[in-house]
Amino acid sequence: MERSPTVAERFLNRRVLLGISGGIAAYKAAALVRLLVKAGAEVQVVMTPAARDFVTPLTLATLSKRPVLTDLFVRDGSGRWNDHVHLARWADVMLVAPASANTLAKMAHGLCDNLLLACYLSAECPVFVAPAMDLEMWKDASTGTNVGTLRERGVAIIGPESGELASGLSGEGRMSEPEAIVHALTEALVGRSKLAGTRLLVTAGPTQEAIDPVRYVGNRSSGKMGFAIAVEAARRGAQVELVTGPVGLGTEQAGVRRTDVVSAAEMAERCKVIAPGCGAVIMSAAVADYRPAKIEANKVKKKDSALEIALEPTEDILAWMGTNKPKGQLLVGFALETNNELDHAKDKLKRKNLDLLVLNSLRDAGAGFGTDTNKVTLLSPGTDPKELPLMTKADVARAILDRLEELL
Helix, strand or coil: CCCCCCHHHCCCCCEEEEEECCCHHHHHHHHHHHHHHHCCCEEEEEECHHHHHCCCHHHHHHHHCCCCECCCECCCCCCCECCHHHHHHHCCEEEEEEECHHHHHHHHHCCCCCHHHHHHHHCCCCEEEEECCCHHHHHCHHHHHHHHHHHHCCCEECCCEEEECCCCCEEEEECCCHHHHHHHHHHHHCCCCCCCCCEEEEEECECCEECCCCCEECCCCCCHHHHHHHHHHHHCCCEEEEEECCCCCCCCCCCEEEEECCCHHHHHHHHHHHHHHCCEEEECCECCCEEECCCCCCCCCCCCCCCCCCEEECCCHHHHHHHHCCCCCEEEEEEEECCCHHHHHHHHHHHCCCCEEEEEECCCCCCCCCCCEECCEEECCCCCCEECCCEEHHHHHHHHHHHHHHHC
């Protein structure tokens, strides 16, 4: 693998719903948004009405590149409203910073008189708060009880720190600095992953080999497995290069840079450029083994006689990767088999110099092309095959990356 990244180099590829409550520490929100975006996060800011007295929505909207939301209802006479449920579902993590004593109390007691609190009550994602208030307010028994209640409910508390306060006093209650908040958030969400900060190449989908301007030779791969791996790797803090054949899938995950190709030759060309700079390569694409030896310039007309098309082998991209992989790089391949599955997979693992091979069989119900589930066996040199049960492709992606991290 490439060298271990520092915390500052790790990627927080998450959708962050950032709540800002009213308090002087709200002036730090601009720096916090900037650092979150720099770390790879998508940031949606939700402010309490009081927070607007301390920092302008325009500043935060400019930095986050998203409109800042404050009110449950859009006050332009249109009847539109800001859907707190979908905002909460959009988020991978919710962060309230600064979290005033008033907002902490409302969160602890289930009050819901503004958009920020409505989002919190709807949130199923991890929630973090960074308290900010004066010394005596932080030391007050009611604040301590409220913070304890939130901790019991799984809310993570970041800070506060000791230092100079707005009152002129010095003591505990100062909001943690934006750098420390992003550090704590990153450590909690991706800090334990060995993939954090690593550049990964993931291939996905089929390739299409042209017969003429209309027809092609291809396969039934949907790309779902490769896309699930790319998303999960990015969520672990990796910087993912996704090279995909023609698929009907979108890519919204932060931390994933997508390159679209059509043919095996195009996929090989892009992979050869990207792979040398990657710590791991996961070749999950179903690359065509053969292509027409000649591509007709015009559409081939239908005739009553049989049509014969001469095929020639495409380049074996995985074999090239195995022969040319840099020192320390991990290479993962896939094998879809229909008979003698384990024997074929063991041969491929050795022959193509792989560190991990993911085997699945078309004979297993719920596995293979186009499904949302998969049933795989993981093979590594020197270890016994590990057969996994039928799982969603998202869960299979997690299992593959867990195994990859073990190999590190």
